Amino acid sequence: GDSVTQTEGLVTLTEGLPVMLNCTYQTIYSNPFLFWYVQHLNESPRLLLKSFTDNKRTEHQGFHATLHKSSSSFHLQKSSAQLSDSALYYCAHQGGRALIFGTGTTVSVSP
Amino acid sequence: GGIITQTPKFLIGQEGQKLTLKCQQNFNHDTMYWYRQDSGKGLRLIYYSITENDLQKGDLSEGYDASREKKSSFSLTVTSAQKNEMAVFLCASRRQNTEVFFGKGTRLTVV
Structure with a gap:
């Protein structure tokens, strides 16, 4: 079945440095729909980015990601991390009506 | 806007007990989901x-039943x-x- 892989469980970095979170997916569907969700402490996950267009960069709140169907990837990037970016980040794929999430990456930003 | 209301917020049960979690949404959305969130395992789909x-059925449906008697509730x-099970169940x-x-989730603890 469909699956989403996030290789990093924990990313720790200093404020101001760039951050990149990896996301790859496997799917039987030819038109994948990919998402990034962010979950801050004691909150529910909320949408950060989404894309279904191959090779088109999508941006929101300083984060960006590009869906690459050739490599089945949708990596999340930000050029300069802020303390408020500390959170749990989930990559997700819509296969049919099911929305499948990866295991999540915790980002911890320190001063 | 709308809201998703999950009840109860906290649920303590005993080993072997049947426990029911409820979810109501006023978005008039067609599709509803139940996910289980465990640390390090991400959001795993139970039913949708x-x-x-x-x-x-999602990948984690064994040991669970679900019911969608109205569009607004799941x-x-x-x-x-x-025994000793602890998890957060998220409705979406x-x-x-x-x-x-x-x-906002239901936090389950089994004693």
């Missing part, structure tokens, strides 16, 4: 429903609670190909 009276039953809803919205 694309319309009233429809049920689709309940989840733990058929036999496992969406229209097709749009953003998923999450409830």
